[in-house]
Amino acid sequence: QVHLAESGGGSVQAGGSLRLSCVVSEDVYSSYCMGWFRQAPGKEREVVGSINRHGTTTYAESVKGRLTISQDSAKNTLYLQMNNLKPEDTAMYYCAANGSPWRKGCSVEDLRVLAPYNEWGQGTQVTVSS
Numbered sequence: 810q811v812h813l814a815e816s817g818g819g820s821v822q823a824g825g826s827l828r829l830s831c832v833v834s835e836d837v838y839s840s841y842c843m844g845w846f847r848q849a850p851g852k853e854r855e856v857v858g859s860i861n862r863h864g865t866t867t868y869a870e871s872v873k874g875r876l877t878i879s880q881d882s883a884k885n886t887l888y889l890q891m892n893n894l895k896p897e898d899t900a901m902y903y904c905a906a907n908g909s910p911w912r913k914g915c916s917v918e919d920l921r922v923l924a925p926y927n928e929w930g931q932g933t934q935v936t937v938s939s
Contacts, residue, residue: 811837811928813904818933825894829933831887831904838862838882842907842915845878845889846924847900847935854903854924860887861915869917872898894937904930 812834821827829845837843844859858868858878866878877890887904909926912919920927 811835811841811906811908813906813928813930815902815904815930815933818902818935820936820938821894823895823937823939825937826890826892827894827935828891829889829902829904829935831889831930833885833887833904833906836882836885837906837908838880840908842912842919843878843880843887844905844907844915844917844920845876845887846903846905846920846927847898848903848932849897849900852900856917856921856924857889857902859915859917859920865915867916867918891935894935896937896939899935899937901932901934903932 814832817829845857848854860866860878879888905927909923
């Protein structure tokens with residue numbers, strides 16, 4: 810079973826930056842689709858972005874140009890760099906790993922559709938004040 814552990818959340822003012830990290834328990838990058846989700850109070854969990862084993866990324870429209878996903882396979886770590894943060898980015902952020910055999914690719918849509926098969930971390934809170 811894959812174990813995911815997020816860190817790096819905190820409180821920041823609008824326009825600020827944060828970098829979230831997700832340490833993965835084993836080398837999953839060769840077979841899993843990795844990504845980040847977030848869930849704001851009273852809202853459903855939504856996908857933020859995805860990254861495949863080659864480092865190819867896709868993003869939700871709402872975060873394009875501001876959030877960037879990267880990975881360091883040698884450290885088994887996934888990152889989410891968040892710049893120009895807005896109050897609407899306030900949410901609990903979750904790292905996700907999807908190893909479903911039914912997955913056709915590794916895009917935000919693939920992670921969203923197959924979310925029931927995602928492995929999840931415990932989440933890290935990001936709060937952006939205006």
